[in-house]
Amino acid sequence: MNNSVTLKDIAQALNLSISTISKSLNDSYEISVETKDRVLAYAKANHYSPNRMAKGLKEGKSRSIGVVVCSLDNNFVSQMLDGIDKYSTEKSYQIIIMQSKESHEQESACLSLLYAGGVDGILISPACENIDFSYLLSLQDNGLPIVLFDRLSDLIDTHKVGADNFKGAYDATVHLIENGYRNIAHLNTNTILSIATDRLNGYKQALSDHGIIFRDEFVRLCDYTDGLKLNHDLKEAINFYMSLAHRPDAIFTATDQITTRCLAILNNFNYKIPEEIAIIGFTNTDLADALSPSLSTVHQPAFEIGQLAAKQLISLIESRHKVEEFETVLLDTQIKVRSSTRNRLRS
Amino acid sequence: MNNSVTLKDIAQALNLSISTISKSLNDSYEISVETKDRVLAYAKANHYSPNRMAKGLKEGKSRSIGVVVCSLDNNFVSQMLDGIDKYSTEKSYQIIIMQSKESHEQESACLSLLYAGGVDGILISPACENIDFSYLLSLQDNGLPIVLFDRLSDLIDTHKVGADNFKGAYDATVHLIENGYRNIAHLNTNTILSIATDRLNGYKQALSDHGIIFRDEFVRLCDYTDGLKLNHDLKEAINFYMSLAHRPDAIFTATDQITTRCLAILNNFNYKIPEEIAIIGFTNTDLADALSPSLSTVHQPAFEIGQLAAKQLISLIESRHKVEEFETVLLDTQIKVRSSTRNRLRS
């Protein structure tokens, strides 16, 4: 099928040995300038390009990176992948993207396939369902470099790149407080990943710093593993909030999916935003301005997270010595104020 | 690094030859049941998995597919990739995704890399800038199976999978007419790909079938290669429409990006939708319901397009004989009516 030119073909055509061709193309000092020129000219004329698999087999590396994300069909994930792709392509690494669909089992299957496929390293944003890093740890023990991005965890020691979720949540909550909201609910996911706990803690800290009592019933954790289940949980949560004697006047939502779905549900129930209830949340949708009402958001530097994670991984792959000291980089989020949190003191 | 178990390791451990191990694992009739059992047990216990590169090198195929799209950071593209990934993973093919960013040059670079990388086939949604399929044709001549998806063209003869853009555009235009709109503008891209021409033709046909005169000044083609340029072109187009003595009362927009940006711009200019101007367009955003106003859309079966395209490609890859007869499959689009095209006759 793939009838491309090989070293053997060039060797036969020029009446030289295969290794002379190889060395010429690798600009070895052992080969005379004239021969090199002849080989290079022939190779160029016949569009020679080395066989990735042969090279990979020989060198024990593939110049490819495995990327595991929850889902491709997710705006925020796409933006991170874009960043990963940019840096990897620059460094001529191929990326192989796989989806866990939030299932721990499927995530393990992805990792097995990637490991068997001979990737040089793994970038992973663990599934929400994930509570067990033992498989990932065993891969790391086998010498496979791993970098966590976006969704971080203390259960594995390696480079990690994510957003400063604590600060993002803190800022969003403070923004609500400064605009006159005092009864702030919080919708989050039911995972143990830091992505959830950091945001919850940021929310709590902001309340406490402003002398607002934390109310347990204002926090609801939704199941993230399935879109339909999530929608159901969110509807239930909102109905619960609205049935309380002490009703919240604002919601801070913790993830991209929760935020946009929550807005849709509030609209659907015909609540007036922000008069009856304000909303701000983590989401990167570029449609925030066109939503009804325009949505205040906590914006994450998705592209940059991807880019930096790829950079960290490639540095691990290419470092000669075993790396023992790992770092965690948290990039700043940005509060984008729009109509869904309009100042209730002035209105 | 990747110190996984090889046939050699198993052979040494069990005091057998490498080929006995290979044949055992491939369930060859030449090997006794007892030996097979011993080998399988050892392989399983030690997590043996064949080296993808060695196998690929030997067999001359890699069980990987190259996918070239305009951009990862695009909702519609993500959904198609999701479909491609589902089918490919089922058939245990790896996908390698590359981005053309709408540049013909970069697209060629992607194709070169994929070809050199030894992919078994290519799925491509060509860059809008593309007017020259010679490189793709030369790859096809070299025996590489290629399937076009979403963005199709007559310049290459192969399997093609896309949406029925003519019908989608026709239906959208008829929907506007049936709701009382008579002065329907059309915003499209300036490419020669069928994605643009089919939609323009569907629009024209719907007008003519309803005895509405086609007005040249109602059609504007925008540059798609760059986000900022597109925004600029769209603003200009809308200002132009609104400055006309004979103003349009509805816009039919031809692509995902144009549709959502156009809505944002109309909101920004404070036009009342649909009272002053209605809008319907091709887009797959799941936020259509939460937009202001909720947006009538032409929905494409993105996931199914991806899935079917992958299926067609894998059938080409695995067919023993050279395929000479190619087919083009167009999947039905669906009009989703929301507030942005509310019936002006009743309001």
Place this chain on the structure above:
DNA sequence: AGCATTAAATTTACTGGTTAAGTGTGCATT
């Protein structure tokens, strides 16, 4: 002339897996 040095190429071995061809053993047939 004899020997060491050097340049420029070739031979060989290796990566991990597949497979055609070859080997030795035991059993049945003639």
Place this chain on the structure above:
DNA sequence: AATGCACACTTAACCAGTAAATTTAATGCT
């Protein structure tokens, strides 16, 4: 006893590269 032939396994070649070890020929030096 000789032949045939499954059976169960091993050897060796191959895929496309890389690189260490080796060959060959030419040159330099005493």
